Amino acid sequence: MAFSGHLRWWILGAAMVAMLCTGAGAIDIFMEWHVAFDATAMPLTLDQPVITINGMFPGPLINATTNDFVHVNVYNDLDEPLLFTWNGIQQRLNSWQDGVSGTNCPILPGTNWTYVFQTKDQIGTFFYFPSINFQKAAGGYGAIRVNNRVVISVPFPKPEAEYDLLIGDWYYDSYKFIRSTMRNPLVAYPGVPDTILMNGKGPYGHPLSISHESFNVTKGKIYRFRISNVGNAFSLNFRIQNHSMMIVETEGSYTNQIIVDSLDVHVGQSYSVLVTANQDEADYYMVATPKMFRVHDSSSLVGVGVLHYSNSLTQVGGPLPAGPDPFNWGFTMNQARSIRWNLTAGAARPNPQGTFNVSNVTLAETFVLQNSVEEIEGSARYVVNNVSYYTLNTPLKLADYFLNGSGIYQLNAFPTRSVNRDAACGVSVVSGIHKGWLEIVFKNNLDAMDSWHLDGFGFYVVGFGLGNWDEGARAGYNLHNPVVRSTTQVYPGGWTAVYVFLDNPGMWNLRSQHLMNWYLGEELHIRVHDPDPNPAKEQPPPDNLLLCGIFGESGAPTGSPPPAPAPAPAPWSWW
Template sequence: MMHLDTGKTYRLRICNVGISTSLNFRIASHKLTVVETEGSHTKQNSYENLDIHVGQCYSVLVTCNQPSADYYMVASTRFTTPVLNGIGVVHYSNSGTKVSGPLPPGPTVEIGYSLNQFRTITWNLTANAARPNPQGSFHYGMINVTETAVLEGASTAINGKQRYAVNSISYVNPDTPLKLADYFNIGGVFSMNFPRNPSGGSAFLGVFVLNTVYRGFLELVFQNDENIVQSWHIDGYTAFIVGANGGKWTSASRKEYNLLDAVARSTLQVYPQSWTAVLMELDNVGMWNLRSQIWERQYLGEQLYFKVPNPDGSFRNEADIPPNALRCGRAIGH
């Protein structure tokens, strides 16, 4: 039970910390005004309910402007059969009325509802917050894309066992951490030629790294030909979620991109039989993980690393390895 005072407005931070299922959050008779997601201040649109996919977080404002009573608060699973409900109660401090009646209804099971809501969550271009410049001062839509990669995550079987893969490569943990292998130039740990497009071939186990260019501007397209909602996380970066739609992504899909006020975040969903496209400036040197947020898929290979190289070895771009760093695997003795 959550105790609230009549007439006050509260900020709620709502996160989906599950490992497999999208959620829908709602409070009976109350609007949810979205103000932030993963560090980005959003346009303050109000919703009856809010879809939150695996790994995502939102800040919403809720105003206690209803008659003094108790109200259902519900988090229900999305796109599942059956629908499972987690139920709480919002209790107005001067309420003498117990919660009763049916739960507030959730949205339809149609993907279109969630996709349309997703498109309305955009950047607030006048928000300053704890930064020297307004969010809108970075005109990402005016930057030329220097490289593109299309990533297709899929369920597969390798040697008769369940695996998941990206562009037909199912990631396996190497005997030496990738960053150590890269720093000490240890060969045989990983390959740098991760394919930039789906191959359509049979999946196989491997350790492949997507090589990029420092200060480049990367277009990443996530293609989902499955019948589930996929969720992805990008370490070390936030990316502008510029587009999403059904079907196969093509170069013509760029005409649909939001090049003005797309929200910047590190976690994104890809709807069934659909694509999602992001743009990101490669200004953070390192070896970064890009992975499925759905734990089973991540554990069984649906992840990869991308390298943003330090162009001149300067400590200005990347700090040196700490003297107490653990050297394991083939890095022992270096």
């Protein structure tokens, strides 16, 4: 077919625009996952269900490059509903793929559903996990890498190899048993976790461990370790015997390169560190220990693996490398403040990260969110500003798209800067100003560490403090080079301040990353709405959209425990 000159140029121009929008060289990655219980994957000599993907625990690595499209066809072979969320993948213009109960109907047992998401304008270290039913405590998690496009330089030498290291606490009891205990009045949890796993393996030398994790290195070479805390409750301090680590990246941001002897990794957080194999050819301990908890070398709450030199003839032995005092707030806060954005590095785009700064932004809104534990209708619930989130059987995203939320939730009924007098359950949805700058101050009224995460966005972490926050604290914010990350810690009795640029339309989950806190109500949703119907805005629902709740529920999901009565429509119990 012959085209006119003008039409040929129009077609060429459209193709170039399409390449710019999707990313030159972007590819489609197809994965098929069968999610099941597997007794052979147990990390310890205990009879407990472990959630595996294709028989693997942890699950398969998602290894993508900036702007790739990832298709994950999930077959649910469990005996209960299932969702996966992609911790830190921002789902640009597409909260339909977010994989939490507020945005998606669950994948029912014996069925499958395909997620399709793009690693749009991102690089970095992330992970995925099951988001409902307390299933994360049984496994089902795995690593995500998003690599630089070849046209954008990585700001450090190419390492000899890259290793994914998923560390986290683990319970001896079945997750279903633990979940059932939370039906009881005023029972928040049956004690602390029991052990620390590394890549789904028990501690080296522990009598209950079936195996331990070990990494092979060659003397003189440099290795990149991508470390994620996939646990449920404990912040962890990670260290390698006789080896320093250079922090180079966290959750999609290249950092100023600092050398540390140990690294605090809070629940839900991920880091990349470079380790130089510069010691004698031997074996060395790799250790992860909980913060705010005292342990000894033989404790089950010490995660232990091995760094093995290729020509080593010396088996690891002796005392474990000591870490910082787990209650030393000076150490952990100073380290957190030292992790800053590398302003000269390019990441997903060739522009240096410093091109995108918060030194002179105008804030459109401020949320001050305080957590605590309260009794509601005879049960212990986690609350934010005295509201405990109540999960409905109709996802908020469906209600928002088809009904503008009518009859499902009341927009902005949640108090964003004050604390309600009486604790109660509610469907917490607040509006965010599209392309406005939001300041969020997280105040932790608990005596334990907390972590907060916002799907769809990155936090510019501008300040930490102990005690109460007031507007005068802004004078101490770091507005020059705050690190941008998807999960931030909040210290006991302290506060953390972040800025967020709300440029991503959708219904986005804001939650505690601590599993019990989230499961028992410490969450809300931010509705970022752009009324412009331009198709370049938020994407329409996918063709394979699942319906449930008032739109045609085909089965009753199970998840968080039944709280106090909530407004119509009638909610389903997550049991």
